[in-house]
Amino acid sequence: MIEQLTVFLENTEGRLSALCRSLADAGIDMSALTIAEVADYGVVRIICSDPERAVDVLDEKGFRAMDTRVLAIEVPNKPGGLADLLETLGKLGVNIEYGYCFSIDSNRAVDVLKVSDPQAAAKAVQDAGYKLFTLDELV
């Protein structure tokens, strides 16, 4: 399990850029960033170094930020990598709230998944033969 940085942003000009600049100024290194949005606001989810410090930095800058536990699961970087994982999770009864994926080299990809019971899900996917990344391996 890793800590993901989650930030609430109003859908106004310059907020995403202010967010990224604040993290840059604090020397926080990002490995992945994804945005979910509706008309008025968005939720930005970020994999980065030192997420706890990132929350403090952003709080001070007037952002509403929090950290969230997610699973970062290693899958082979080839067709069917994600599909296999999802089928396994389906069989295990693990319910996914949201997720996003990125590749780290030509052989490996990372599937970041938010599940309702991360503790139990972590154990179940590891028992099924999958490897979980630590934050240090990703940033």
Add this chain to the structure above:
Amino acid sequence: MDTQQDILTMPHEQLEALQLEGVKKTVVACYENVAFYRESFDAAGFDPYAVESLDDLSKAPFVTKQDLRDNYPFGMFAVPRSEVKEIHMSSGTTGVATVGGYTDHDLRIWGDCFARGIRFAQGGVDDVCHICYGYGLFTGGLGAHYGSLAAGCTTIPISAGNTERQIRVLREMGSTILCCTPSYAMHIADTAIEMGIDPATEFSLRAGIHGAEPFSNNFRADLERKLNYKVLDVYGLTETMGPGVAIECWEQDGLHLAEDHFFAEIIDPETGERVPDGEWGELVLTSIDREASPVVRYRTRDITRFLPGTCKCGRTHKRIDRLHGRTDDMLIVRGVNVFPSQIEDVMKTFEEASSWYQLELTTKGSLDVVTLKVEVNPGFDFDQMSAIQNLQRQIKAALKTALSVGVEVKVVEPKSIPRSEGKAKRIIDLREGAN
């Protein structure tokens, strides 16, 4: 030092006898010295020389803020200008200002009235009283100032603004009593926390005497936690004196009216008739011993009620409930009457929502559109989009139930609702034809 304990615990019948004497003098002085009252009493057929009981006063006509404005600047004075030693004025943001004049005697009773709040907090010569209401024509600053002097405190007349300096002085001078608006007290607390100072341990506050704007019990609890002190609500208005007309005692169970200086009635704002004790209505005040600017049946537009029973503190002066809005703060939205206090009541039921919210009224086509912007509290788990949507939906439903008006709810980022150094701005009316 005179603690006025005898006056504050006087049997109520005795107090009423004192009130009757005062009211009789006031109506006669107004009739004989103020052209406006002479005309309005005559027009209403009210004989100021025939008042035999406090009930007889209900035959007198009301005086309104507009009447005071119409007689700007000195038309309502009941003494020669040379006896008026100080002038205060309401802000006048909604029209011509109203003027209050004070003789030496009036200034002394004002100080005594405000000092009661400090005495209710067991305050006196051992206290340092930090006053950051604005000084000037606004009655907040000098009213608290005279009260602090009357109670014997060391007075710090720092006025409003320059919050970092306020924080330094509060910390370094060990102020024990804080007088300002509740929203400014919150701003001081939050700014101190941002500066890395914990006001709960690094300040020495015991009591805050906060008024000039309504605040909820949640807001009070927040303040008391952050500043580690006890908050007393103070009520007053420039038109009848300034802060000190009524103040909460240490029981925090209603505000004791200064009944030795004011005779209060609560009326139905529609019919003008007195309502039974315990029922909500508009507060109407008559001066008992004000010399320069006495009022007879001044309609305050403030909604409150008399609290039944006696206070645990043992003082006999009647209590009014904390204000429940103003008759002229009422908004008419798509034909429906909406009181800001109703919105406050709804918002305080949501733990996730902070006390920073604002209602924005706009026009779309010919329809009023109401949008409530709210900042969420730090503990709120918004990681899933649905969490924010659910909160917005729940607030919207609760507002719809309470107000019978549809309100769009938007969660906004921290600090995006403006923090004011004076009154909190809860309502922004951008409707065409508004104001």
